[in-house]
Amino acid sequence: MIVKRRAIYDNVLSIPAGLSGAFAVEHVEQPTGHVFRLANARTAILGGHVGGKVVYDRPTTWRRLTESGVVWMSDYPIEQAQHDRELATIRRGRVLVGGLGLGYAATVLARRPGVAEVVVVEKSPEVVELVAPHLVQDDSAARRKLTVVRADLFEYLGDLPARIRFEHAFYDIWASDGEATFFEVVVPLLRLSRGRVRRTPACWNESVMRGQLYDSISSQWASLMMMPSGNGTPTLDELCDASGSVWRDWTVPFFRWVRREGPDRATVEEKATLYAGCYGRSSFSAVWQVVAGEDVPDLEVRR
Secondary structure (H helix, E strand, O other): OEEOOOOOOOOOOOOOOEEEOOEEEEEEEEOOOOEEEOOOHHHHHHHOOOOOEEEOOOOEEEEEEEEOOEEEEEOOHHHHHHHHHHHOOOOOEEEEEEOOOOOHHHHHHHOOOOEEEEEEEEOOHHHHHHHHHHOOOOOHHHHHHEEEEEOOHHHHHHHOOOOOOEOEEEEOOOOOOOHHHHHHHHHHHHHHHOOOEOOOOEEOOHHHHHHHHHHHHHHHHHHHHHOOOOOOOOOHHHHOOOOOOHHHHOOHHHHHHHHHHOOOHHHHHHHHHHHHHHOOOOOHHHHHHHHHOOOOOOOOOOO
C-alpha cells in the first residue's frame, strides 16, 4: 500500500450496507491498484487542498450514503482528507457535529482523548437508523462520548439558550460546496452559533467556498480595471451601492474601500484574501473595521 502522509483511510468505518426509506448505505468495491486521489483540480485551486494519492495492494471496500440514488457522501480517501482538514484543530472539550452522514466526523472526534463529548444532530431518522448503531463499536470509551440527537440543526441551535454550550463545532449538512451553500447555509449557521459555540465552527469544504468568494472579488476588480466605465459590467459606483441582494451586497464594503483607497493589484489581492477568508465569521466586522474603518452589517439570508 502506498500512502501519502500518515493517514490510512481504509476501514475507518464499519457501517453495513442497508436501506431505510429513501436512504441507503451502499458498499463499493475497488480493485487492487486503484488510485485514490486526495484532491481534485477544484479543491486544489479553490481551497488550496494538498494532493497526493493512496494505492492499495489488495481489493478495498468503501461506503457511500445515498438518498433516492443521489450520493450525499462517501468515505473515499478524498472525502476523509477533506474532513480531516477541517477537524484538525478540534482536540478537546464538548463538540457539536451537525449532520451524521456516514459518521466519519463523529468517529474521528470521539476517538480523540481530549474530546469530552460529541453531540451529533441529524434530522433524518433513516440516517440515524442506518448509521448510529454501528459507530465505534470497538471502542467503548469513544462510544460513551457519543450522543445522537434527531433534530434539524437550525432549530436545535435556535432553541439553545445563548450561552456557551460547546467548545467546538463541525457542520456538514450539504452536498454542494458552492456559493449558494455558503450564503444560504454556512453563514446562517455561523451566525446561530455565536454565543453557543466558543470557537468558530469548522465546515466541510468551507475553504473551497471561500476560494470562490475570493475569485468573485478578484474577477470583479479585474473587470473594473479593464472596463472602468461598465460596458455591460457593473461600475465601481454600482458595486459600492447596496442592491438588496446578498449576491452583490456582501462585497459592497470591500469595493467602497477600493473606491476610497485606489489600491494596487497586490494590495487588492491581499485584502480580498482577508475579506473572503473572514466574511461571515463573528470577528469579521471588527477585522474590517480595523482595515477599512467601516462596519460590515449582517446581511439577511433566506434559507
